[in-house]
Amino acid sequence: MAKLTILGCITALLTILGAISSHADTLVERGAYLMNGIVACGNCHNTRGPEGRFVEGMELAGGMVIAEKPFTALVPNITPDMATGIGAWSNAEIITAIRDGRRPDGSLIGPPMPFSQYRGMSDSDVKAIVAYLRQVPAVANKVGKSEYRMELPPAWGPPVGSVADVSTDDQIAYGGYMAGPLGHCIECHTPMEKGRFDFDNKAFAGGLHLPVGPELTLTTANITQDKETGIGAWSDAEIKAAITQGVRPNGAQLHPIMPSGFYASMTEADVDALVAFLRTVKPVVNAVR
Ligand code: HEC
Ligand code: HEC
Incomplete structure (x- = not known):
């Protein structure tokens, strides 16, 4: 049986403590x-x-x-x-x-x-x-x-x-995990039908009304791949700018309730994954503005 010296015990303990604190x-x-x-x-x-x-x-x-x-x-x-x-x-x-x-x-x-x-x-x-x-x-x-x-x-x-x-190795799956469970983009960007989110027919198609002040109600944007009413015609760079800087391709600033101020600190790899996922979203025709 291996002999445990006091020094050996202390070293082992320090290694364990180090692992716990770095975790x-x-x-x-x-x-x-x-x-x-x-x-x-x-x-x-x-x-x-x-x-x-x-x-x-x-x-x-x-x-x-x-x-x-x-x-x-x-x-x-x-x-x-x-x-x-x-x-x-x-x-x-x-x-x-x-x-x-x-x-x-x-x-x-x-x-x-x-x-x-x-x-x-x-x-x-x-x-x-x-x-x-x-x-x-x-x-x-x-x-x-x-x-x-x-x-x-x-x-x-x-x-x-x-x-x-969800592994980051699967870019689209991880992008979907961010757009759903982590970031709930899908909840803000899906309209309700009789008090329930219409995820089946209108996922990401926008049109949810968000009261953001006593006077102002915003309608969320269609971020499906539809080319006319969604963001299907935007370049990757344009989609990234909307997400992380809150600007549209035409230079218009998005209302800050769309949390671009937070998204600004996301890593490039994560924003890329989000965009890769958004490219897979089924186009839905829904003119919200
Ligand atoms: C869209 C707005 C919204 C977001 C995003 C949100 N929350 Fe909440 N949260 C609420 C509201 C509203 C309530 C209170 C609902 C109620 O009164 O029943 C609440 C309640 C809670 C409570 C219960 C607190 C208590 O004292 O009852 C916790 C804990 C909590 N949120 C944590 C979080 C965490 C952590 C996150 C992010 C992962 C988060 N929330 C994201 C709106 C939000
Ligand atoms: C709290 C609700 C909310 C969340 C969460 C949210 N958005 Fe938004 N988003 C909005 C609103 C509202 C607008 C429109 C703002 C305006 O009209 O000024 C918008 C606009 C956009 C636009 C611009 C589209 C256009 O046609 O102008 C894109 C792209 C977008 N969001 C993507 C995302 C992505 C991706 C996520 C998740 C990472 C996300 N949003 C999370 C509310 C939200």
């Missing part, structure tokens, strides 16, 4: 990359000032009001503040909130948090997001309760359980 570092790094990029929870959960601009020092501190006919949703504070945020929730409880849409007390979280998509988030990505959430500054900001004037379903689906990673 934690890479988790937070991946979380930061996702949260400040494709995932962009802050597009809803950051506190906004009067002109819709993010208030400094209040990342993820909530307070935005999303008013639609069937509901008035108040976006909660998801900083680690113990009293007004989610600091008291366990990692597993936060993962259940993100993917299953359920709080620790068992209640269902309402729309428009995009659960149809977040259900498909991989275990490692959702863990990275939780690691990031744990280290943002705690902000005390009490947000009131949402009001739903519609019946919420008993659940957003069967318990999610475990979801495997």
